[in-house]
Amino acid sequence: MAYIQGFLLAVPEENKAKYxxxxxxxxxxxxxxxxxxxxxxxxxNVPDGKVTSFPMATKMEAGEVCMFSWIxxxxxxxxxxxxxxxMADMDGKDMPQMPFDGMRMMWGGFEPxxxxxxxxxx
Numbered sequence: 001m002a003y004i005q006g007f008l009l010a011v012p013e014e015n016k017a018k019y020x021x022x023x024x025x026x027x028x029x030x031x032x033x034x035x036x037x038x039x040x041x042x043x044x045n046v047p048d049g050k051v052t053s054f055p056m057a058t059k060m061e062a063g064e065v066c067m068f069s070w071i072x073x074x075x076x077x078x079x080x081x082x083x084x085x086x087m088a089d090m091d092g093k094d095m096p097q098m099p100f101d102g103m104r105m106m107w108g109g110f111e112p113x114x115x116x117x118x119x120x121x122x
Contacts, residue, residue, distance in 0.1 A: 002036075002121045003076040004110045007069040010058040015099035016042065016065070022099060023069075030071055033082035037072030037121065058104050067100075072121050079109060 011019050023040045030038055043066035046054050054066045073079035112121050 001075055001111055003073045003079045004112070004121060005071045005073070005079060005107060006110055007067070007105060007107045008054060008058060009067050009069075009100055009102075009105035010055075010060040010064040011067050011100040012064050014063070018099035019067070022096075029086075030082070033085060034073065034078050035071050035082070036074055038070075040069045041067060043067060057106065076109065076111070 020040075027038045043054070046066040048055050054060075054068070058064075058066055060066055071079075073082065115122050
């Protein structure tokens with residue numbers, strides 16, 4: 001069964017091009033580790049909430065845009081193996097400069113429950 005790693009973060013608007021370049025590089029890296037799908041989404045209609053919302057969850061600041069992204073893996077074992085290999089490959093190396101505040105990024109792993117339509121993951 002496919003396994004999806006989802007990500008939610010806020011990116012300064014002026015860093016859109018830098019973020020896109022980083023994401024394109026990440027796509028190639030994740031493909032090399034066995035990912036079978038990848039999606040980066042730039043928020044265009046992400047309203048504030050009264051109790052909770054994407055902007056509240058990311059502590060989005062003025063001039064930032066909410067990003068909703070995911071990586072699709074063949075299964076959870078493949079995702080976990082890729083993560084372990086990435087960590088080993090990065091051991092002792094400096095982390096690249098990110099065009100966003102990684103401390104406000106959240107992520108998690110998910111298995112499809114109900115799927116339909118173009119682009120749906122089964």
